[in-house]
């Protein structure tokens with residue numbers, strides 16, 4: 340039984356189709372990477388699942404979470420599901436943070452609402468979450484405002500917020516772009532651990548093939564809103580079939596960091 | 604060799620929020636005594652741990668923030684934060700792409716107005732509309748998008764709009780804070796080629812904050828490594844990346860994820 344089943348999903352905005360007949364499936368605890376060119380529709384696919392498409396966007400097709408049809412659900416139902424069953428790490432961390440709320444409260448709020456912790460427990464859990472994602476001086480940091488954090492610190496707060504509710508489905512949209520590779524490695528390890536521990540299904544959006552290869556056994560490739568290739572990550576990286584994927588792998592090798600003379 | 608941008612002994616600390624009224628004030632030393640020189644035609648990559656002070660340093664060098672100690676010079680003239688009017692000469696030569704594209708693009712302005720803004724502010728001559736179209740094409744966007752607003756784009760597209768704006772006035776120096784972080788490899792290759800061309804043709808000088816060692820290696824002649832507010836290692840890129848001296852640089856290079864063969 341799949342946890343998430345997307346079929347024939349199309350998204351139209353202002354007369355243009357930006358996502359076209361996409362189908363994807365995720366079993367509980369499974370991990371799937373979604374990669375593709377900038378503007379190919381990765382974020383909108385994710386937002387369609389979360390019920391967070393921008394005004395004026397229209398989704399057709401079917402998105403089922405544990406059998407329940409999400410397309411067409413009301414705002415209240417969706418927002419309940421977002422707290423209890425699914426969560427998303429947004430591509431631009433600032434868009435997920437309320438600039439007028441201290442970090443600690445933003446971390447604590449969902450814990451009170453959806454995991455039934457009282458105020459004090461939630462505040463303590465917020466500090467713990469901040470420490471878990473490697474933020475320095477967590478007791479002080481939770482008292483900061485979002486603008487006082489570095490780019491990578493904000494991104495880690497976003498990750499902590501999404502992990503806090505232990506969702507059945509986690510969608511992470513480019514969750515490590517603002518992190519240096521050592522912190523990135525820590526965050527991937529943490530993600531790996533927690534997803535495994537809680538049996539969370541992960542849809543991982545990234546443009547970094549090397550990161551994808553480390554985390555997700557399966558990968559799907561979007562191009563111009565359409566799914567052009569899907570398969571085992573190993574196979575796709577080794578023998579990409581679609582010309583776009585071939586270019587992607589070649590470019591990753593060319594601009595990447597695996598020329599032997601410098602790698603040592 | 605002409606030194607364009609020069610920072611000497613730069614420091615900046617922030618007061619952290621107190622945990623209680625009685626608690627003593629704690630300061631975070633975001634940047635501590637950092638000095639650097641950016642020479643014409645060269646390009647400097649700043650790498651380092653998340654929270655190590657890279658963005659703060661970039662803001663100091665751009666006169667977007669005031670140092671507690673130290674100075675910034677551009678072509679031997681001191682640059683201090685102040686009224687935009689007094690910094691016109693500086694902005695004409697030094698442009699910037701900030702780390703958070705959404706936060707740095709005016710949500711109520713069209714792409715055309717965003718990209719043309721530096722042309723207008725700096726009162727540059729020429730047909731601004733043509734220039735905007737040319738820039739959009741250069742970063743891989745259709746000129747037809749000029750009437751759209753920032754929120755109507757993907758993350759990587761917004762980042763490219765910020766790049767187009769920064770390149771608009773034909774700056775001498777481009778300071779980019781993670782300017783390519785949201786771009787997939789194929790689009791990134793295109794922007795890298797564009798920057799290469801500009802460096803070649805106009806001597807565009809780059810100061811690039813980036814987590815992407817591949818990008819730094821491709822674009823930068825020099826590297827500065829930051830950790831906990833300090834520059835722990837500095838030197839020619841080829842040397843630092845091939846033979847890192849500081850333990851943190853070694854760890855950094857070892858942690859770069861690689862594609863399986």
Ligand SMILES: Nc1ncnc2c1ncn2[C@@H]1O[C@H](COP(=O)(O)OP(=O)(O)OP(=O)(O)O)[C@@H](O)[C@H]1O
Pocket residue numbers: 352353357375376377378379380381382383384393430754755756757758759760785787
């Ligand atoms: N609110 C909107 N109005 C109009 N078009 C939009 C809107 N949001 C996104 N688009 C367009 O839809 C397409 C897909 O956008 P999406 O954000 O899903 O891309 P993406 O694959 O996530 O790209 P990136 O890797 O750059 O983040 C893009 O061409 C974008 O310009």
Ligand SMILES: Nc1ncnc2c1ncn2[C@@H]1O[C@H](COP(=O)(O)OP(=O)(O)OP(=O)(O)O)[C@@H](O)[C@H]1O
Pocket residue numbers: 486487488489490491492517518519617618619631632633651652653654655656657658659660702
């Ligand atoms: N306005 C501010 N108030 C308080 N602290 C701040 C402020 N701006 C930055 N800091 C702190 O200074 C330190 C350096 O931040 P900075 O943004 O320069 O880091 P960075 O190297 O750019 O990190 P990243 O790679 O994550 O973007 C961080 O610990 C940050 O929390």
Ligand SMILES: [Mg+2]
Pocket residue numbers: 381382383430512757758759
């Ligand atoms: Mg996106």
Ligand SMILES: [Mg+2]
Pocket residue numbers: 489490491657658659702780
């Ligand atoms: Mg930064």
